[in-house]
Amino acid sequence: MAFAELWERFSFYGLQSILAFYLLDALSEGGLGLPAAAAVGITGAYGGAVYLAQLLGAWAGERLVSPHALVLGGGIVIALGHTVLAVAPGLLGLGIGLVLIVLGTGALKTNITSIVGFILASESAAKKDAGFSYFYMAINTGAVLGPLTTGLAQNQWGFHVGFGLAAVGMVIALIQYVRSARFLPARASEVINPLPAATLRKALCIAVAALAVITLAALSGLLKAERLSMIVTVGTLITSAVYFTLILRSENVTTLERRRVSSYIPLFLSSALYFGLLFAKFTAISLLVKSRVDLSIGDWSFPVGWITMISSASGVAMLPVGAAIWKKMGARQPKAATKFAIGLVQIGLGFAFILVISALFDGTTIPFAYIVVFMFIMGSSEIFVGPIGLSLATQIAPKAFTAQMVAINFLTLALGSSLSGLLGQYFTAVSNNTYFLSLALGAVAAGLCLYAFRRPIHRSLYAGIGS
Known part of the structure; x- marks a missing residue:
């Protein structure tokens, strides 16, 4: 396996x-x-x-x-x-x-x-x-x-x-x-849990209809490359809304469970925003590397595919560090909304760092070493959001909808991925400095806002289960 x-x-x-x-x-x-x-x-x-x-x-x-x-x-x-x-x-x-x-x-x-x-x-x-x-x-x-x-x-x-x-x-x-x-x-x-025959036929009809709609949209030119990220983003938002509505309106969900799920919504949106910024390494940062970064190391060129590996590797390296810190702090460790806020602020500061570098080397190529530092700042911030979100989804999930809450957590990754495509298109429409300033301010502002409301969020988020 x-x-x-x-x-x-x-x-x-x-x-x-x-x-x-x-x-x-x-x-x-x-x-x-x-x-x-x-x-x-x-x-x-x-x-x-x-x-x-x-x-x-x-x-x-x-x-x-x-x-x-x-x-x-x-x-x-x-x-x-x-x-x-x-x-x-x-x-x-x-x-x-x-x-x-x-x-x-x-x-x-x-x-x-x-x-x-x-x-x-x-x-x-x-x-x-x-x-x-x-x-x-x-x-x-x-x-x-x-x-x-x-x-x-x-x-x-x-x-x-x-x-x-x-x-x-x-x-x-x-x-x-x-x-x-x-x-x-x-x-x-x-x-x-196999589908009954009647329900299976209905599911097949829905699948055929969906395939027909997608085919017609492709043939008519609606599925242009520039629109794909927006289409997936809208589809993910609709899917998320359906999941939340299904859970919050279910008779099998208790009042306390409903309260916890409702308080998770701002964290869901914060997580999606965070991953949109993190996955910009595949979109906007790829454009930056392509146009402005010198990958030459003597006579050898640093492979472009290794750029994203720096972020992933730094996240992997920091995971045991984060786990050790949370274990040592025990009950004194920050709660979920606080950790999410720290992650957003850190990745915002990462974009502030690359903004300064972009401005300092305006009109010239950016030395590769600065991109390495930027990728480390981005990747290491994931310890405050990725594993915390997955753990939180299992903690607050209603008993009747455990799998659905885990699915909702995965939807933050889907939404973040498609959002990174939209952010990449924004990168093509403005100057580099305007782009990095916008993302830095947006991430830090979102983190500070979440931190400001952390107490009421936590009161509802952990209602009936402790922290």
Whole structure:
């Protein structure tokens, strides 16, 4: 399970690290030569669509197909998607490859986590923690190795070789997965809550209708690259509103549970904003690197795909530090809204730092070392938001909607990804200094506002469960 998940994360982060540059680079440089607004729109929409697809995959793994089958099928589709990207040129190959990867990741990601839970279901709490620690280590390993190797391959042999690496790794992982399938618990091959026949027919009709609408929109020109991030953002907001409405209006939710979920809404929005700023490394910062950063180190050029790895690696490195600090502080540690506020202020200060650097080197290239510092400030801020949001969602979830609250937490990533595409398009419309000033002020203001209202939020957020 861990090896398959490693290659899924390798796929996602490796592709994200070079996607914008592939879209931006001229045809003579091996890219597609798209306008900047279109390039960041596609990049942001791709990230958002991957997270949205995971919600559909989680539902399918519970109601339609067994988790085991979905993980196997999802891995095959991911490998096919990367193969298409590796061998098929032009926008058509890009579109087919990205859609396959989105669908495959949606099928694999949540269901492989469910299977790990099935495997460890009868183990002690200590063994469960150890098992999930190995699994999470695989996630982090893939998140770092993806940009590291994909970026190097792209730098040495071109984009298509970089795209193909994940296909090779996923095929190897699938071979091991199939050989190990006999050790999986029976529950992994069962549909836990299958849809009744009548409901299944209704679901299929809805799916066919949705596919028809998407096809018509594509043929009519509504799904232009520049609009994709906005479309995914609106879709994510609608999905989030439906989830919150479903929970808050349910008769199975108590008054205290409803109060906790309501107080989570400002944190949901704050988290989405935070991830929109963090994922700007895939969009606006890619544009900055492309146009203004000197990546030369002597006779060697630093791979562009490694830029995002600096942020991811700093986040991974700081996670055990953050965990140790929270453990040592115990009950004295800041509560969720305070941590979110700190994360927003820190990432805002990161944009303030790059604003100063941009102004100092106005009209000239920015030395690479300053981008490294900026990426470390951004990546290390994630300890205040990412793991805290996931933990909070499990703490405050109503008993009848535990899975749905975890899904809502993942929607902050989907919304942040698509928002990063919109922020990237904003980058193309204003000066660099105006952009960085806007994001710095916005992030710090949002963090301070959240901090100012932390006490009433916490009173409702932890009502009935303590802190």
